[in-house]
Amino acid sequence: MFEDNTVFVIGAGASQEFGLPVGWDLLREIRDNSFFDFSGGPFPTTGNWKIFNAVHQRYEKDQNKMNKVFRAFGDIHSGVDTAGSIDEFINRHADDPIIAEIGKVQIAHAILKAEAISGLVPLAGREADGINWDNTESTWIAPFARALFDGVRAKDVETLGNNIAIICFNYDRCIEHYLEYAIQKAYRGVERKQARQIVKGMNIIHPYGSLGDISQISFGTPLEHADLYHVTENLITWSESIEEDTMVRGIHDAIIESRNLVFMGFAFANQNMELLNGEIVSEKAYFTDVYSTGLGLTKDIEFKLKKKITQLYAPDSTAQKYHDRIKIMYDVKCARFFKEQLQNFVA
Numbered sequence: 194m195f196e197d198n199t200v201f202v203i204g205a206g207a208s209q210e211f212g213l214p215v216g217w218d219l220l221r222e223i224r225d226n227s228f229f230d231f232s233g234g235p236f237p238t239t240g241n242w243k244i245f246n247a248v249h250q251r252y253e254k255d256q257n258k259m260n261k262v263f264r265a266f267g268d269i270h271s272g273v274d275t276a277g278s279i280d281e282f283i284n285r286h287a288d289d290p291i292i293a294e295i296g297k298v299q300i301a302h303a304i305l306k307a308e309a310i311s312g313l314v315p316l317a318g319r320e321a322d323g324i325n326w327d328n329t330e331s332t333w334i335a336p337f338a339r340a341l342f343d344g345v346r347a348k349d350v351e352t353l354g355n356n357i358a359i360i361c362f363n364y365d366r367c368i369e370h371y372l373e374y375a376i377q378k379a380y381r382g383v384e385r386k387q388a389r390q391i392v393k394g395m396n397i398i399h400p401y402g403s404l405g406d407i408s409q410i411s412f413g414t415p416l417e418h419a420d421l422y423h424v425t426e427n428l429i430t431w432s433e434s435i436e437e438d439t440m441v442r443g444i445h446d447a448i449i450e451s452r453n454l455v456f457m458g459f460a461f462a463n464q465n466m467e468l469l470n471g472e473i474v475s476e477k478a479y480f481t482d483v484y485s486t487g488l489g490l491t492k493d494i495e496f497k498l499k500k501k502i503t504q505l506y507a508p509d510s511t512a513q514k515y516h517d518r519i520k521i522m523y524d525v526k527c528a529r530f531f532k533e534q535l536q537n538f539v540a
Contacts, residue, residue: 194344195357199453199538202469203361203368206458206488207527210332211367212312214303215458216278223279223299227270229263244302247421248295265291269299277462280401284431284464297425302416304364304404305424309413313367323374333457333527334368338375340539350380354395358447361399362465364428369397370412398443400468402429431464445471448505453538456485457527461501469505481506483519484537486530490523 205215214222229240237245252259269282269292276282279296286292308314312328315321329335345353353376361368369392376388383391389408404410405427410419435441448454449471459465483502490498499519504510520537522530 194342194540195340196453196538196540197356198358198450199356199455200358200360200447200451202454202456202459203359203363204457204459204465205363206460206486207333208363208365208367209458210312210527211329211334211365212310213307213363213365213367217274219303220274220276220279222303223296224270224273226299226302227266227273227295229266231263241302243416244298244421247298251422261291262295265289265295268292269296277460280431281462281464287430287432293430294425297428297430298421300364300428301404301419301421301424305414305419305421306416308365308367308404309415311365311367311413313371314413323377324371326378329371331528333531334371336528336531336535338372338379340535341372342375342379344540347380347382350376350383351391351394353391358396358398358451360444360447360469361397361403362401362459364399364401364403366403366405366407366412369407373407396443396447398440398447400429400434400440400444400465401431402427404428431468434468441468444469449473449477451481451506452479454481454483454502454506455534455538456483456502457530458486458488461498466501466505471506473506474508476508477506480515480518482537484530484534485519485521486525486527487521487523488526490521492523495521 205213205219209215226241226244229237229245231237248259248262252262268286273279273282276285279300283293283296312332313324315323315325341354341357359368372392372395373385373388376391377383377385404424410424429437448469485502487498496516498521499516500510502519503512503515507515509515520534522534525533
């Protein structure tokens with residue numbers, strides 16, 4: 194099992210190992226899906242029909258609103274690639290609720306599609322497996338689950354994960370989906386309903402929401418069966434997230450109390466770091482040890498990066514005593530990082 198108060202901060206790079214889009218790939222998909230050509234009449238000759246139909250069915254009796262929505266689609270198409278993420282683009286236009294609305298529609302479409310074709314989905318004919326177990330062995334989630342289960346006896350299965358926190362900045366439900374099936378596989382007699390409740394009982398926080406409860410919107414739901422606007426009800430913009438007092442307090446408590454802070458596939462974007470910042474004003478009775486992937490980063494920015502990390506849980510972000518306890522593995526993906534660093538945060 195993991196050491197008490199180990200906190201995992203999960204970014205897009207961690208889900209990329211399951212085949213989900215990240216960075217430019219996701220932005221490009223959203224950009225392309227925001228282009229609609231109405232030169233031939235009231236229906237587009239070019240554009241994503243699933244997204245068009247979702248909006249058209251919602252606003253077909255309100256032409257003025259329809260015009261505003263597709264003007265906003267044009268703004269996303271022409272401008273989203275100037276932002277680091279769709280979340281940042283939505284935040285840039287925080288005073289325009291239509292940008293937030295259709296940005297969420299685009300996110301719902303992209304991530305639903307990605308879940309359905311992800312590496313977690315079992316092969317045809319083996320749907321009962323729930324997971325493509327062979328695929329996951331090359332990712333970080335398999336050794337994570339083994340470490341989570343290690344030392345936990347069957348009679349104590351309900352306590353799994355009760356000493357850790359997972360702060361997942363991704364909209365997908367890959368972690369929850371995998372753990373649900375892995376618990377059933379690892380512990381004889383645990384039914385799916387019980388496994389799902391165990392996962393729900395873990396402290397897994399999605400600061401920007403997710404596609405929704407797996408019991409209501411199944412993992413891998415085909416796009417043709419999905420109601421995009423229903424899914425958007427579970428998504429949260431950055432400006433909305435900072436108003437969620439209970440969630441933000443839960444994030445801050447986890448960060449401040451952390452003994453091990455593990456970043457995987459995380460890009461350290463300013464708005465996300467602000468959400469994580471517990472704004473601690475006095476020293477804790479113990480040090481926090483930090484382990485992080487740094488794929489795409491270099492040691493040239495190490496001081497500033499360590500300063501950004503330290504300010505999350507310590508009063509002096511420049512103090513060398515804190516920086517010395519931060520280990521960053523550059524040019525390493527999550528799977529290798531997790532396997533090599535695991536012993537640092539297991540009990």
